[in-house]
Amino acid sequence: MILQIVRRLVQASVLLVTVSVALLCLYAHYRAARVIDDDQLMAGLRGEVVTKMVHPYVDRLADPQAFLDGNKGTLWSMRLMGVDIADPLAAAEMAAASKRIHWPLIASAAIPIVITLLFGRVFCSWLCPGYVLFELTGKLRRLLRLAEIRPGEVVFSHRNKYIGLFVGLALAALFSAPLFALIYPPVVISRALHAWVFGTSLVGIFVVLGVIVAFELFVSPRWWCRTMCPGGAVYGLIGWIRPVRIRLNADRCTGCRDCIPVCEEGINPITQSMSIECDNCGVCIRHCPDEALYYTISLPKPRGYRPTPRKIAALVVVFSMFVSVENAGAHHILGLPHYSYKENYPQRPTLEYPAHTGPYDVLLTSYPGSPVPGEAANLAFYIKNRETGSVYSQPITVRILQTSTFGDNTVVQPAMTREPFDNEYKFHVTFPLEAEYVIELSMPVEGRVEVIPFLMIAGQPTATGSVVAAGAGGFVLLFVVARAVQKKKARRRANAVNPNAVLVTT
Numbered sequence: 001m002i003l004q005i006v007r008r009l010v011q012a013s014v015l016l017v018t019v020s021v022a023l024l025c026l027y028a029h030y031r032a033a034r035v036i037d038d039d040q041l042m043a044g045l046r047g048e049v050v051t052k053m054v055h056p057y058v059d060r061l062a063d064p065q066a067f068l069d070g071n072k073g074t075l076w077s078m079r080l081m082g083v084d085i086a087d088p089l090a091a092a093e094m095a096a097a098s099k100r101i102h103w104p105l106i107a108s109a110a111i112p113i114v115i116t117l118l119f120g121r122v123f124c125s126w127l128c129p130g131y132v133l134f135e136l137t138g139k140l141r142r143l144l145r146l147a148e149i150r151p152g153e154v155v156f157s158h159r160n161k162y163i164g165l166f167v168g169l170a171l172a173a174l175f176s177a178p179l180f181a182l183i184y185p186p187v188v189i190s191r192a193l194h195a196w197v198f199g200t201s202l203v204g205i206f207v208v209l210g211v212i213v214a215f216e217l218f219v220s221p222r223w224w225c226r227t228m229c230p231g232g233a234v235y236g237l238i239g240w241i242r243p244v245r246i247r248l249n250a251d252r253c254t255g256c257r258d259c260i261p262v263c264e265e266g267i268n269p270i271t272q273s274m275s276i277e278c279d280n281c282g283v284c285i286r287h288c289p290d291e292a293l294y295y296t297i298s299l300p301k302p303r304g305y306r307p308t309p310r311k312i313a314a315l316v317v318v319f320s321m322f323v324s325v326e327n328a329g330a331h332h333i334l335g336l337p338h339y340s341y342k343e344n345y346p347q348r349p350t351l352e353y354p355a356h357t358g359p360y361d362v363l364l365t366s367y368p369g370s371p372v373p374g375e376a377a378n379l380a381f382y383i384k385n386r387e388t389g390s391v392y393s394q395p396i397t398v399r400i401l402q403t404s405t406f407g408d409n410t411v412v413q414p415a416m417t418r419e420p421f422d423n424e425y426k427f428h429v430t431f432p433l434e435a436e437y438v439i440e441l442s443m444p445v446e447g448r449v450e451v452i453p454f455l456m457i458a459g460q461p462t463a464t465g466s467v468v469a470a471g472a473g474g475f476v477l478l479f480v481v482a483r484a485v486q487k488k489k490a491r492r493r494a495n496a497v498n499p500n501a502v503l504v505t506t
Helices: 002-032 045-058 064-069 088-098 103-108 110-119 122-127 129-146 160-175 185-198 203-218 223-228 230-241 283-287 309-320 464-497
Strands: 077-080 083-086 244-248 293-297 351-357 360-367 376-385 396-402 410-418 425-430 435-445 448-458
Touching: 002 045, 002 064, 002 077, 002 122, 002 129, 002 185, 002 283, 045 064, 083 088, 083 103, 083 110, 088 103, 088 110, 088 160, 088 230, 103 110, 110 122, 110 230, 122 230, 129 185, 129 203, 129 223, 160 223, 160 230, 185 203, 203 223, 283 293, 351 435, 351 448, 360 435, 360 448, 376 396, 376 435, 396 425, 410 425
Parallel strands: none
Antiparallel strands: 077 083, 244 293, 351 360, 360 376, 376 425, 396 410, 396 435, 435 448
């Protein structure tokens, strides 16, 4: 029990550190933009948190900027207390994408590699926030059974993640661009925490996590960690020779098999606790009534190497990555979106909203990215002909409308016409309430007037759609509960009439 409490505390600490680093990144921008002491610009929840919780402690340091430079990033690649730490999967993928060894990046992966060499896949079971999320998904499967809904129990091979690892690295080498950084749960969740702190969109992140959670909830338990995670494959390969392992005391084991259904990795701890798939979570030790499972220090027994076709194919893929050298596609090794580190032009986070009409590319930027109701926001439009590269030079018109669930939208800012100034069109707008707004751009394009709507959210309004969705979700939950209760009552009645009868329902 104590071991599992310690594990939960470590997992919570990882989330706390990730959020804290994101707050420091946000504070670094506010500090670089010299707006910390501006009450108007620092208004709002994020500004309050930064000025009251972060600024007083960082500002008193001897060198605040050095401290801020020494703490940033995500679980993909992070600088913590001045030490660079990268996920081994990040180092492997960037080496494959660039087809070269960048030794500082390899060195930054040394700490997790050494830990894995000693303790095995403990990053998965002790540090990964995705592991926590998918453990909770496993608990939700029990609620489905309670509601008389039987989730799927499809079993996939553990080998899939190793195949996926080599395929992903091969694709990174082929296209000189990363793939795992977009779907790897620790990175996705880290970016979600950064996006939450910075007040930017979480839609894409929720889609990635939602697909995995739904698949695990209804189709295959712990599908991602057991059979798909490329990071788990890397840590498994590195940690195969780990000295710290879970061992079975055969003399004390009574064969109750209580450890098997609780294993998060879906293996048999009685026979496979020494295998590459064990992540040393210790859950099986807690659930063993005979205390037959325990941690020990030992090395795997040496075995002769047999060059199977699968191993040969894996070696060919690895060596082919370094045959030719090609520049990798643009990628932030710190795993953050572009807004997070504009060190050459520090500013408060901005929203960038692209659109297209005819031959023109239109970009709307909002400063700040999340407008505060009642405070002025700076809007700027950048318009360029994508075919010729020339800047649009005709006047444009903008008006602001507040959206309405029922009835017509309300005009809160009448049409304003601007000429371009220094290749941009500038507008100063005040959004009166916490609500959704439409920024309506009108511009002449090839002899006609094109109207482009941009959605803008000021503050944190309570959306009617969210209320409707919550109501629908509540109705579905009520229906499921009522159905479960009805089926249970019918089963009890059938058993009371004929104990040997079998109730068939549709």
